[in-house]
Amino acid sequence: MTDIYRAAERLMGMQDADWRRHASPWSVWTRFSCLPLMVLAIYARQWIGWWALPLFLLAGAWTWANPRVFPPPADFGSWASRGTLGERIFLARNRYDVAAHHIRVAHVLTALSAIGVLPLIYGLIVLNPWATVLGLVATILPKVWFVDRMVWIHANITNSKPGDPLPDPTLPHERTPT
Template sequence: MTDIYRAAERLMGMGNADWRRHANPLSVWTRFTCLPLMVLVIYARQWIGWWALPLFLLTAVWTWSNPRAFPPPADFGSWASRGTLGERIFLARDRYDVAPHHIRAAHGLTGLSAVGVLPLIYGLIVLNPWATLFGLVATILPKVWFVDRMVWIHADITQTIPGDPLPDPTLPHERTTP
C-alpha cells in the first residue's frame, strides 16, 4: 500500500539533484510560503473573481518549482538542510533503521496537519477569515514540527550534530537485512 508521504513525493517528481537543491535553506524557508499563497488566492476569489484561477496556477507552479529553484547549498549542516535530508531518510524508512518513536511522531504530526486542514477548508468555503487563519496556522505549525523531527531523524541515523558543518549530504548506508 502506498503511503501519503510516498504519494506526495511521486507527485512532486523529486530526483537526487532536486533533493540536493531543496536542501538549500532558502528553498526550505520559502517552501512555507506555498500554502499561505494558495490560501490567499482562494480567499481572494471574492475580490478578484476569475483572476484567482491564473494566480492559483502560478502558486501551483511555485509549489512544484520551489524545491528546484535554488542551487544546492555549500554546507548541508543547517537545520533546514538537515530537515530535508532527514525527510529523505524518513521517506526511505523501509531501508533505514528509523526508530519507531520517530515514525509515530511523524505520523502524529501529519495527522495534526490534516486536522488543521478542516477549519481551513471551511474558512475558505464560507469566507470566514478567522477559521481560515486558524486552519492555516493549525496546518503549518505541525509541519514545522515535522521538519524538526526530520532533523532529529537525520542526527540519529547519521550520528552527526545538527548545526555542525556538513559538506556532503550523502545518505547513510542502507540496512542490509530486511
C-alpha cells in the same frame, strides 16, 4: 498513513538533484509560503472573481518549482538542510533503522496537520478569515515540527549534530536486508 508520504513525493517528482537543491535553507524557508499563497489565491475569489484562478495556478507552479530553483547549499549542516536530508531518510524508512518513536511522531504530526486543513477548508468555503487563518496556522505548525523531527532522524541515523558542518549530503548506508 504511510502511503501519503510516498504519494506526495511522487506528485512532486523529486530526483536526487532536486533533493540537493531543496536542502538549501532558502528552499526550505520559502517552501512555507506555498500554502499561504494558495490560500490567498482561493480567498481572493471574493475580490477578483475568476482572476483568482491564474493566481492559484501561479501558487501551484511555485509549489512545484520551489525545491528546484535554489542552488544546493555549500554546507548541508543547517537545521533546514538536515530537515530535508532527514525527510529523505524518513521516506526510505524501510531501508534505514529509523526509530519507531520518530515514525510515530511523524504520523501524529501529519495527522494534526491534516486536521488543521478542516477549518482551513471551511474558512475558504464560507470566506471566514478567522477560520482560514486558524486552519492555516493549524496546518503549518505541525509541518514545522515535522521538519524538526526529520532533523532528529538525520542526527540519529548519521550520528552527527545539527549545526555541525556537513559538506556532503550523502545518505547513510542502508541496512542489510534480513
